[in-house]
Amino acid sequence: MSQELISIPIVNIDRSKKKTSPYDTVMSIATTVWLFLKLYSDFDVRVQGIRKKPSEKLRWLLLIQSLASLMSTESKIAARKIYYQFSHVWGQFFDCYNYLKNFAIIFDYDLLSDLNIYFESSAxxxxxxxxxxxxxxxxxxxxxxxxxxxxxxxxxxxxxxxxxxxxxxxxxxxxxxxxxxxxxxxxxxxxxxxxxxxxxxxxxxxxxxxxxxxxxxxxxxxxxxxxxxxxxxxxxxxxxxxxxxxxxxxxxxxxxxxxxxxxxxxxxxxxxxxxxxxxxxxxxxxxxxxxxxxxxxxxxxxxxxxxxxxxxxxxxxxxxxxxxxxxxxxxxxxxxxxxxxx
Structure with missing residues (x-):
C-alpha cells in the first residue's frame, strides 16, 4: 500500500454485524459515511471488504444516501425512485439494481419484505x-x-x-x-x-x-x-x-x-x-x-x-x-x- 493511501482515512462497512432493522443498518452506515464527509475531504470507502474504483465508491455512497433519505420519509420505496435521485451517475437502472441486489445479499435482507423496495412487475x-x-x-x-x-x-x-x-x-x-x-x-x-x-x-x-x-x-x-x-x-x-x-x-x-x-x-x-x-x-x-x-x-x-x-x-x-x-x-x-x- 502506498504512503498516500496510508494517510487517507478509511471507512470500513462491516457486513458481519447485521442489525435487526434494515433502517438501523442503513442509517448506521449513512451516519458513519456522513461524519467522514464532514471531517475529511478525501477518504477511502471499503464496501464488501474490497477496494473499489472511484466510480464504484461513489455509487455505493449515493445508494446509501438514497436509501437513508427515502427510508426516513416513506414506508414503501419504488426502485425507480432510488435510481432517479442520481440517474446521471447510474446511467442505467440495471446498474442501480445490481448495487441494490448486492446490498440485500450482503446483509441478508429481502428487497421487498425487509427493505420495502418494490419493482413494477413484468412477470x-x-x-x-x-x-x-x-x-x-x-x-x-x-x-x-x-x-x-x-x-x-x-x-x-x-x-x-x-x-x-x-x-x-x-x-x-x-x-x-x-x-x-x-x-x-x-x-x-x-x-x-x-x-x-x-x-x-x-x-x-x-x-x-x-x-x-x-x-x-x-x-x-x-x-x-x-x-x-x-x-x-x-x-x-x-x-x-x-x-x-x-x-x-x-x-x-x-x-x-x-x-x-x-x-x-x-x-x-x-x-x-x-x-x-x-x-x-x-x-x-x-x-x-x-x-x-x-x-x-x-x-x-x-x-x-x-x-x-x-x-x-x-x-x-x-x-x-x-x-x-x-x-x-x-x-x-x-x-x-x-x-x-x-
Whole structure:
C-alpha cells in the first residue's frame, strides 16, 4: 500500500454485524459515511471488504444516501425512485439494481419484505391450465387459477429467471405440440413462469398462492449459473418450499461467459452462511469460487428441449419428492471445436 493511501482515512462497512432493522443498518452506515464527509475531504470507502474504483465508491455512497433519505420519509420505496435521485451517475437502472441486489445479499435482507423496495412487475406466465391465458402475469391470477386444486394429477411448475428464457420455452412448446412428433408424450398440466432477472414480487405471491392449492406440484427453478441465480432460487424457496434447484452440468456456451467480479466472491460467501441454504447450493457456490466462472443461459437455444425432456422423464415423475435437486446437461448440438466459428 502506498504512503498516500496510508494517510487517507478509511471507512470500513462491516457486513458481519447485521442489525435487526434494515433502517438501523442503513442509517448506521449513512451516519458513519456522513461524519467522514464532514471531517475529511478525501477518504477511502471499503464496501464488501474490497477496494473499489472511484466510480464504484461513489455509487455505493449515493445508494446509501438514497436509501437513508427515502427510508426516513416513506414506508414503501419504488426502485425507480432510488435510481432517479442520481440517474446521471447510474446511467442505467440495471446498474442501480445490481448495487441494490448486492446490498440485500450482503446483509441478508429481502428487497421487498425487509427493505420495502418494490419493482413494477413484468412477470410472464404460460400454462395449459387456463385457455387463452394472457402472456403477462397480473393480479387476477387467483381467479384464473382457482380450479388448480381440482387438477387430476401432478402439475409441473417451471420457474425461470428471465422473460427471454420463457419466450424461448413457449415458442418451443407450441411448435412441438403442433408437430405431434411420433412416440413423444404431450406436455399437460404445466405452468411456466418468469420474473425479469430478480425475485419478482408478483411471482412470489403467485407461488405462495399455488403452494396452498392442494395440488401435487412438481416445481423447479432454472437460473443463470451466478450468485444472483442462487439468490433467486433461495428467495423463491421461501414461498414454495417443495421447489427443487436445477443445476446446469457440462454445458458449452456460445455466448461469452458472464464476468466474474471480485464482489461475487463476497456474495457467494454470504450466501453460504444463510440458514435456509441447500447442500446443492453450497456445492454450486464452492464450484464458482474455485473456477471463478459464471454462465448465462440467455443464448442457449437447446435449453427448452432439455427442460421439456427433464419434466417428461421417468426420474422426474417418480423421484421428484425424494430428489434434492436435478441436473441438466446442455450441449449446443455441435462439436465443441466448432464453437470458435460463432
Amino acid at each position: 410472464k406466465i404460460y400454462s395449459d391450465l387456463v385457455p387463452g391465458l394472457n402472456y403477462k402475469l397480473d393480479d387476477d391470477y387467483a381467479t384464473k387459477f382457482k380450479k388448480i386444486g381440482e387438477i387430476d394429477g401432478p402439475v409441473a411448475v417451471i420457474i425461470l429467471e428471465k422473460n427471454c428464457m420463457l419466450r424461448s420455452m413457449k415458442n418451443y412448446v407450441e411448435y412441438f405440440q403442433e408437430q405431434q412428433i411420433s412416440g413423444q408424450k404431450v406436455w399437460t398440466n404445466f405452468i411456466i413462469i418468469s420474473g425479469s432477472g430478480f425475485p419478482d414480487s408478483l411471482v412470489r405471491r403467485f407461488l405462495q398462492f399455488i403452494s396452498s392449492s392442494g395440488t401435487k406440484l412438481k416445481p423447479i427453478v432454472i437460473t443463470d449459473s451466478d450468485p444472483y441465480g442462487l439468490h433467486i432460487y433461495l428467495t423463491y424457496k421461501r414461498y414454495l418450499e417443495s421447489v427443487k434447484y436445477v443445476r446446469i452440468k457440462d454445458a458449452f456456451y456460445i455466448a461469452a461467459k458472464l464476468e466474474y467480479k471480485p464482489s461475487n466472491t463476497v456474495i457467494l460467501e454470504n450466501l453460504k452462511r444463510r440458514v435456509d441454504i441447500d447442500k446443492i447450493i453450497v456445492e454450486t457456490a464452492n464450484d464458482m469460487l474455485k473456477t471463478k466462472e459464471c454462465m448465462s443461459l440467455d443464448k442457449h437455444r437447446r435449453l427448452p428441449l432439455h427442460i421439456y425432456e427433464l419434466v417428461l422423464s421417468e426420474k422426474f415423475v417418480t423421484e421428484f419428492d425424494n430428489a434434492e435437486y436435478f441436473e441438466l446437461e446442455i450441449n449446443p448440438g455441435f462439436l465443441k471445436e466448432e464453437l470458435t466459428q460463432y
